[in-house]
Amino acid sequence: MKIIDKCNQILNELYKFSSEVLYLGDNILDSRLENLEQKIGLKLPQDFKYILKKHNGITLAGTEIYGLSENFRGNSLDEIYNFEHREVENPMPIFFFPFSPDGQGNHYCLDLSKLNENICPIVFWQWDFEYENIEEVEVCNTNFAEWIGEVMIDWTLQNYNYDGTEKL
Template identity: 60%
Template sequence: MSTLKKECERVLKELYLFSDNIIYFGNRIEDNRLELLEENLAYKFPMDFKYILKKHNGISLMGTEIYGLDVSLKGNSLDKIYEFEHYKVSNKMPKEFLPFSPDGRGNHYCLNLAKIIDGICPVVFWQWDYDYLSFEDVEECNDNFLSWIEEVMIEWILEDYNYDGTDK
């Protein structure tokens, strides 16, 4: 097993510690829909993102969500969110940003697909109501998707809650 797959499995193993009452894991993706979306957007997705999404088509932990990709998700599917944030809002995201997690206030954590190096790319935080002078001004918050999961989904939740969802 490659180092990246081991790292993905390590992060998933920690997510599996959370009670089923507070975490949702989508079903496995067994078709080529991620590859078709890559082709449609003309960007390759990072390997850690694809690995996690193929194992679990969407994850939600106490309000922190990673979008899945499926017609049944309707407007909350990764492809529909991309379309909305790039073509239907007044403050459009740059095409290389793939929004994968909302913050609940209209902002999104996004993969910066233009900066993929060795199959990994940074995560940026896009504020819908901020007028960026340059897209280089968008905050880069994590080096990669796995570090985002570790910080935002795991560490931030565990600051206030236990794995079973009870208060600390």
């Protein structure tokens, strides 16, 4: 299955959720994602850009994907990237692109060093762990669309119905 088809399948699954538990940001109609790529000197994967252009920020039952806008006041992708690489005690490698927090200071990241055929794996960066070797960082998913399917959709459906009611 082509990655854009997978993205559309994932988005259609997200759209089944009630607005009680799902927030979908507006479309990105300008070139801010491409400008961000130029600023960081790295290309973003196709599935990530496709979904972010459709929805600039997504939250499902507390799991968040950052958006890209000065209106997000410190929680914009560019600001988080800068902070996690330049202002923390244990900075991420420059090719890790944080896009989703776990609420404990850790982040799910795109591993842009492994960008291949316009997709890259997702890793889980623990801020308080001293990695001896970058290969110790946990690889969670093979791509961004797969991550949304597992972490956002499947994990949410373990506890909630599409309408936002808790499962018993």
